Amino acid sequence: MREGAGREKRVEVTVETLARGTKVYISRAHRFGTDAMLLSGFARPRRAETAVDLCSGCGIVALRWHDLGHRGPCRAVEVDPAGTALLERALAEDEALGHITPVCADLNHLPGDGLAHLVAANPPYFTGGFVSPDAARAAARHEGGCTLEQVAAAAARLLRDGGRFALCHRADQLARVCAALCAARLEPKRAAFVRQRAGEAPWLVLVEGQKNRRPGLRYEPDVLMEDEGGRPSARLQTIYREGM
Numbered sequence: 001m002r003e004g005a006g007r008e009k010r011v012e013v014t015v016e017t018l019a020r021g022t023k024v025y026i027s028r029a030h031r032f033g034t035d036a037m038l039l040s041g042f043a044r045p046r047r048a049e050t051a052v053d054l055c056s057g058c059g060i061v062a063l064r065w066h067d068l069g070h071r072g073p074c075r076a077v078e079v080d081p082a083g084t085a086l087l088e089r090a091l092a093e094d095e096a097l098g099h100i101t102p103v104c105a106d107l108n109h110l111p112g113d114g115l116a117h118l119v120a121a122n123p124p125y126f127t128g129g130f131v132s133p134d135a136a137r138a139a140a141r142h143e144g145g146c147t148l149e150q151v152a153a154a155a156a157r158l159l160r161d162g163g164r165f166a167l168c169h170r171a172d173q174l175a176r177v178c179a180a181l182c183a184a185r186l187e188p189k190r191a192a193f194v195r196q197r198a199g200e201a202p203w204l205v206l207v208e209g210q211k212n213r214r215p216g217l218r219y220e221p222d223v224l225m226e227d228e229g230g231r232p233s234a235r236l237q238t239i240y241r242e243g244m
Contacts, residue, residue: 013026014026039167051118062087066096072117112158115158119155181207
């Protein structure tokens with residue numbers, strides 16, 4: 001037997017601390033980026049509202065909501081047990097996070113109770129191209145058993161009438177995002193493009209739909225990542241501290 005054979009592979013875990021001190025445990029496969037921070041600021045539950053974080057990964061959206069003041073019931077749904085374990089580790093170290101419930105489940109099999117005021121998702125963006133050999137990273141980035149349409153359908157099952165569903169996606173997929181939301185009776189109501197700098201093409205779009213509501217989409221001001229000097233924009237810094 002070669003050296004090391006049969007041993008459990010060790011996963012390196014590190015800690016990120018949010019603006020108000022909430023800790024987020026991350027690994028190479030389950031980390032978070034700007035898109036999750038923007039999403040959690042774009043659509044925030046009110047303090048006591050019921051919320052669901054789909055495609056939760058390490059639980060970043062649920063944890064960021066807590067950091068911004070949410071204290072209502074919140075389920076963080078993730079299909080990969082390794083991602084759920086990271087969130088459980090954060091919960092074990094902070095009693096204040098007791099309103100968050102980790103759920104390790106396939107969202108396609110998630111029963112709908114129609115109780116949530118807000119559902120958010122940072123779903124896989126890609127349908128083709130290079131696929132990572134790391135199964136967890138591939139599942140987080142590429143649609144497989146978690147398509148945009150399936151995410152929208154799961155959100156619709158979870159939401160009450162008039163409830164909100166928010167997601168982030170590639171800007172060039174806006175038409176598909178709106179079609180998927182409408183098919184699930186989640187009428188697109190708000191959208192904001194994210195650009196690296198003024199005048200550049202957007203790379204991300206944030207969209208919020210409402211269940212069983214009339215058409216009427218409002219475009220909000222673009223989010224610019226950098227100012228004219230190449231520094232993080234004032235708005236981006238505000239979003240990171242306080243949400244949108």
